[in-house]
Structure formats: C-alpha cells, structure tokens
Amino acid sequence: MSLLSLTGIKKSFGAVSVLHGVDLNVDAGEVVGLIGDNGAGKSTLMKIVTGIYQADEGSITLNDESVLDLTPGARRARGIEMIYQDLALAKQQDVASNIFLGREPVRNILGVKIVDRGRMKQEAQVMIDRLGAKLPSITRPVGSFSGGQQQSVAIARALTFDPKIVIMDEPTAALAVREVQSVLDLIRQLKSQGISVILISHRLNDVLSVTDRIVVLRQGTAAANLKTSDTSMSEIVSAIVGGGDVAEAAAHEARG
Amino acid sequence: MTPTHASSTPGLWSRLQEKSIEQLHIRLESIVVLLGLITLMAILSPYFFSVSNFMNILLATSTIGVLAIAATFVLSSGGLDLSLGSVLGLSGVVGATFAVNLGMPTPVAVLATIGAGALAGLVNGFVITRGFVPAFIVTLGMLGIARGLALVISDGRVIYGLPEWMVFLGQGRPFGVPMPVIIFIVVAIIMHIVLAYTRYGRHTLSIGDNENAARTAGINVEFHRLTLYTLSGGLAGLAGLLFATRINSGDPTAGITYELTAITAAIIGGTNLFGGRGSILGTMIGALIMGVLQNGLNLLAVQSYYQQMAIGGVLVLAVFIDQYQQRQETKV
Known part of the structure; x- marks a missing residue:
C-alpha cells in the first residue's frame, strides 16, 4: 500500500499544458528521486501535492484518503512537508x-x-x-x-x-560539498525513521546514491519509473532527454 | 574596526539594542532621538518643559498616533494605505451627520463613525486582494474618493453641534487626562499586543517579510490582507471620531496630509517600509517624536509652512537612516 498516491494528474496554465496525466506512488520510508529537464513539470507536480496549485484532473491520496480538498495548511498538518528551493x-x-x-x-x-x-x-x-x-x-x-x-x-x-513525507526541491543545488553530504545523510536518516522523501534534483549522482526508485518526468508525463539498484546513468539520461545518442551526456554525468 | 571583531565581542550598545528589540520591539536610536529632541526643545523654549505642555503634546499626538498604528500594521505587511487622512475626514463627517442631521443616539453615531472608516478600508482591501490592483493605486484612489464623498455628504460645510456625550470623548478630562489620550493609549496597548504577541500579528509580519513563505505555510494571505486594510480603515475611523469630537464638529477637510505624518511616525519608529518589521511601541515613540517636533516648533513660533517642510524632511531622513543601517548589516 502506498503512502502517497497520485493518479492521472493534469494541469495547464492558460493555454500551456504542463502535466498530462502523471501517476506517482511513494511507499512509507521510500526515497523517490523525481528528475527531468527544466520545464518537465517537477515543481508544478510537487506544488499540486502540497496544495499551492490545484490539479485540473486526477486524484491525490495520503494513506488512501483524498487530500484534494484540503488547504496547504491542512495538508501540512496531515504530514506532507516541502522544502522549497528558495527555502521560503x-x-x-x-x-x-x-x-x-x-x-x-x-x-x-x-x-x-x-x-x-x-x-x-x-x-x-x-x-x-x-x-x-x-x-x-x-x-x-x-x-x-x-x-x-x-x-x-x-x-x-x-x-x-513529525512529517510522513518530505518533498525536497533541489536541496543540494546551492550547497558546499560537505553540506551536500550532510543533506544526503539526513535523507538516509529520515528513511530509517520510516519517513518518505521525494527528492527533486539535477545532480544525478546524488539521486543515484540516496534513492530507492527514480521517476523521470518528460514533457508532462512520467516517462520512466526505475529501480535505483537496477538502473544506470545512461538509462536515466536517456529517459530524461528521450532516447537518441546519449553516451556522451551519460559519461559526462557519470564523471560528476 | 573589522566586522569579525565587532561580532565576536558585541559592545554594550549592540547588546542593549538586541535586548530592546527582543523584549520591547523598539530600536534604541528612536528613544535617543526622542530624548534628544525633548532636551533640545526644553533648552530652546522656557514653555516646553511642563506637565500641561506634555498633555498638549499627547493630545495632539493622539489622532496622528491612532493613524500611525494603522500605518504600522499595513506597512509591516508589505502594504500601503495612503487614504488614512481622507478616511479620517469622511468618518468624522459621517459621524456628525448621524448625530446632528439624523439625530441618532451617541452609541449609534460612534459606531457609524468607526464603521464608515472600516467600510472604506474593506473596499480598499477588496480591490487590492480580489482585483489585483496595487495598494498604492487603490489607496491613492480612495484618498480622492473618500475626501470627495466627505464633501458631498456635508455639502462642503462643517457640521457643528455634536451631542454632549460625543463631545466628552474628545474634550472630557477624567482625572485631568484628556479622553483622546486615554483612548489612544488603550488602543496602542491592545494593538501592540496584537502585533507582537498574537498569531494574527506574527502572520502580518511574515506576509510582509516573504509573502510566498507565508502562503506555503498555509496562511491565507489574501484574506489576511483584506482584514488588515479593514482594520486600517477602522482605526482611521476611530481617529476621525477623536478629531471630530475634539473640535465638536464634522469637518470634511479634516486630516488632509495626515497619512504623511502617520507613515513618517511609523517609519521613524522602526517599521520597514517594505514590510516584515514593525512594532506599535516603536511607532508610539515615532509619533511622540513628530508630536514633540511640532509642539516645539509651535512654541518657537515657527510658521506652519516650515513645519510641513520639517515633516517631509524627517520622513526622507528616517528612511535614509533605515536603509543605510540595513546595508551595513547585510554587508559581508
């Protein structure tokens, strides 16, 4: 049974359609990496989870209870926390x-x-x-x-x-090397306490080292759902950019 | 003097400053300026230093002070209310109309006075939060609309002859203390507690500090803003009541440019023009500085034209000093 379950989330801003039916499940104590290129819809999707944006279609449940009608404050009270990139x-x-x-x-x-x-x-x-x-x-x-x-x-x-799930939007983007390690340690610590984490990051090495599963968003859909232990840098990069010759890009990422 | 040295061993001044801000929400500079100004005036004028003159200062400060409380709430939420003076004038005229022309009993007239102000504020807040028109424009528009409406209702004439109990609110002196001063102090204490110690007040400051952070924290920013402008209008209505009952009439031209003095008092008292910081006690010090300045200049027989120049100058100077300090504090 999933702790957090998103089904068929759609969202458009005016004429611009950002999300076309995204599914995402997170189990208790699971660390899920949410990755994708700029504009893939990662932040929009997470703001829909926290209630800052309203989804046009789709359902969101926490422990099988819908949170769609709840305000951002009420969702926080239920245990959905988010650390924003600008820290808010x-x-x-x-x-x-x-x-x-x-x-x-x-x-x-x-x-x-x-x-x-x-x-x-x-x-x-x-x-x-x-x-x-x-x-x-x-x-x-x-x-x-x-x-x-x-x-x-x-x-x-x-x-x-006492959150049930913590969403982190680019928590390591602006940090020094040592600080990055302490954030990654913290994520492992949360996992060991049974707290779920959704990690949004462009730093694929961080994502590979700390997550259980990686969900790739591309052009508003979940393009791939990969088990971290079974995947590789080239598979992830391929899913992000959408196929083609990715060897060079993957090698670049792997070098870190 | 290097910054590292200054931060590792904070001097007596900065330790006192930290305590003062933490406990009283007052910056020490404003107290120093107030005491300095009082000393200066006492030296310059033999009539300044007396109990009766201090009562005069408090009485003159009470109307502006209530407006300055309103300005503090709105400014520290990152907003602006330029319509304070005009709403004061409108409220006084509405109250006088209810009491004199319509012959309503005093409690009704009092409620109508404050209610007229709150209604004007509600309109401000509604257009700002639902219509997405900048507060500067909306309240500038209300500055014109409220003044015009005051002149329309009163037909451009002063409405004389308020009932006895209303006049008591403005001219009564229980235990020798003028009623407006008592009302002003009570309102100031209540509003200080609200801003500094209640969730409503803390949320007000947070919204002014980082609207986005407040929104993600689950605060209903739009509704909060709506209540703030309504509160601001209501306080302007109360100021209108104090003004009208003190001069025993509803004057449609009352309170012109008062918003300037009120905003100045709030900023001298440490309110951040761009939101996130403000305290009513600080504003009270600011209002007293303005009161002492005006009173002293009166006693020194300085023409009122120059006094207006002084108020404008003090406003710019206060913002300059505040900005200068913030640049110093954020310098790495």
Whole structure:
C-alpha cells in the first residue's frame, strides 16, 4: 500500500499544458528521486501535492484518503512537508518564528491567545541541535545566516511536526560539498525513521546514491519509473532527454 | 574596526539594542532621538518643559498616533494605505451627520463613525486582494474618493453641534487626562499586543517579510490582507471620531496630509517600509517624536509652512537612516 498516491494528474496554465496525466506512488520510508529537464513539470507536480496549485484532473491520496480538498495548511498538518528551493523563509524573522510559521503554539492569557515564544524558542533549539546544525543564535533574523545555515532552518521546519513525507526541491543545488553530504545523510536518516522523501534534483549522482526508485518526468508525463539498484546513468539520461545518442551526456554525468 | 571583531565581542550598545528589540520591539536610536529632541526643545523654549505642555503634546499626538498604528500594521505587511487622512475626514463627517442631521443616539453615531472608516478600508482591501490592483493605486484612489464623498455628504460645510456625550470623548478630562489620550493609549496597548504577541500579528509580519513563505505555510494571505486594510480603515475611523469630537464638529477637510505624518511616525519608529518589521511601541515613540517636533516648533513660533517642510524632511531622513543601517548589516 502506498503512502502517497497520485493518479492521472493534469494541469495547464492558460493555454500551456504542463502535466498530462502523471501517476506517482511513494511507499512509507521510500526515497523517490523525481528528475527531468527544466520545464518537465517537477515543481508544478510537487506544488499540486502540497496544495499551492490545484490539479485540473486526477486524484491525490495520503494513506488512501483524498487530500484534494484540503488547504496547504491542512495538508501540512496531515504530514506532507516541502522544502522549497528558495527555502521560503521570512528573512527578517528569527529561527523560531520561521520554524513555527503558521503553526505557532499559543497560551491562553485572560481569554487572549498569546503566542508562546518561550516554548517556540525551546523547541526550535531542540530541533536545531538534533540536526547538528550550527547557528550563531536562534533569536537572530535568518537573513543574517549563510546559505547552509538557512537551509538547516528550512529543514528543521519541515521535520518539527513529525512529517510522513518530505518533498525536497533541489536541496543540494546551492550547497558546499560537505553540506551536500550532510543533506544526503539526513535523507538516509529520515528513511530509517520510516519517513518518505521525494527528492527533486539535477545532480544525478546524488539521486543515484540516496534513492530507492527514480521517476523521470518528460514533457508532462512520467516517462520512466526505475529501480535505483537496477538502473544506470545512461538509462536515466536517456529517459530524461528521450532516447537518441546519449553516451556522451551519460559519461559526462557519470564523471560528476 | 573589522566586522569579525565587532561580532565576536558585541559592545554594550549592540547588546542593549538586541535586548530592546527582543523584549520591547523598539530600536534604541528612536528613544535617543526622542530624548534628544525633548532636551533640545526644553533648552530652546522656557514653555516646553511642563506637565500641561506634555498633555498638549499627547493630545495632539493622539489622532496622528491612532493613524500611525494603522500605518504600522499595513506597512509591516508589505502594504500601503495612503487614504488614512481622507478616511479620517469622511468618518468624522459621517459621524456628525448621524448625530446632528439624523439625530441618532451617541452609541449609534460612534459606531457609524468607526464603521464608515472600516467600510472604506474593506473596499480598499477588496480591490487590492480580489482585483489585483496595487495598494498604492487603490489607496491613492480612495484618498480622492473618500475626501470627495466627505464633501458631498456635508455639502462642503462643517457640521457643528455634536451631542454632549460625543463631545466628552474628545474634550472630557477624567482625572485631568484628556479622553483622546486615554483612548489612544488603550488602543496602542491592545494593538501592540496584537502585533507582537498574537498569531494574527506574527502572520502580518511574515506576509510582509516573504509573502510566498507565508502562503506555503498555509496562511491565507489574501484574506489576511483584506482584514488588515479593514482594520486600517477602522482605526482611521476611530481617529476621525477623536478629531471630530475634539473640535465638536464634522469637518470634511479634516486630516488632509495626515497619512504623511502617520507613515513618517511609523517609519521613524522602526517599521520597514517594505514590510516584515514593525512594532506599535516603536511607532508610539515615532509619533511622540513628530508630536514633540511640532509642539516645539509651535512654541518657537515657527510658521506652519516650515513645519510641513520639517515633516517631509524627517520622513526622507528616517528612511535614509533605515536603509543605510540595513546595508551595513547585510554587508559581508
């Protein structure tokens, strides 16, 4: 039984049809790589999963329950988290505010619901420590942090509320070599805890090293569904570009 | 002085600054400017430093202060409300019409005054969020529409003679403190709590900081904006009530260019012109700076023409300093 199941997802923006009926299944604890060229529809598909966009057709179920009618906030509450490529951080707010954005815990004081800053700071610190991230201070605006530190905040936000599935959009694109390894380690760690991950990445080596399965989107359809242990760089590249002579491109990718 | 040195051993000033921003949501510079201005005025004018004059300053600040609260909420959400002064004028005229021309009881007239402002704000918010017209244009349009409507309703004349209880709101002095000052302080405290300590307030700042982040966090950005402009209009209505009851009449020309002073006060108080940062306590300091400046210039018998120039100059100067500091802070 799949944790997350997408069937026949179609989406167009005005006259431009982006997705023509995509199927995608993710099991619990499975790491799925979602790859494809620019404009293949990867980000659109994931924004449909998180509820930022509405699908024109198709169904989305989480644990066999449809989430189509839920708002982005409600889907997050059900356990669908996404780490966006631009991280979607409020740069002038501090770490705790970002982690709890939209889900701030409140205390009732004289009938007024007051945001519980103390609890937010405490839990944010616990989460940051658990990730082993080094931040100058959790009361500083996140805009003053380095790229890797900001990413830690975005990851901490996705993991604080016990997600069932975490979608990562190009999490390693802007990182230093050492930081890339720690993100890949984190994905393995999530898998071992039974949390599913959908990894969108152009770095095929990263995808090959960490995923169980690779789904290739091409021109708005799922062009290939490959088991990572049975596939090769050339097969993946061939699926991305759509056949033809791919030896040179595959060799280039394999060199990393 | 190297940046690494400065960050490894923060000086007394920056430690105090961090505490002040964390606990009170006030930048220390604004307090220093306020105290400096008070000292300067006290030296320049023998009439400045007295309890009764301070009451005058607070009384004069109360109307602008309420508008500045509205400006703080809207600006820190990344929006803009240029119609504050005109909506103030419209609300006062609507209230006076209800009370004087229609003979409605005071509570009804009071609600009508604030409601007229909130309605104008709701219209602003509706066109901005549903019509996708930039806030600058919508509220600039409302600046003209509300002023025109105030003149139409009142036939261009001042409506005199409000009922006794309404006048009390503007002129009463329980325990020697003017009613507008009491109302202003109570509203400021409530709105400070709302902006700094409630989810509504935190979401307001987040929307102004990164609209996309707020949306992906599940916040209904459009609806939130709609409520913010309605709140802004309602506060402008309250300011209109304070103004009208203080002068005991509904004046269709009340509040012209007040939005300029209100936005200036908010920005001096540390509100980010582009959203994401703002606090009502900071804005109160900003409003007091404007109040002390105007009062001091009055006592020094400076012509009001020059005062307008001073307000405009202070606005540009405040934004300049804010931008300068942000460039310094983000410099690597």
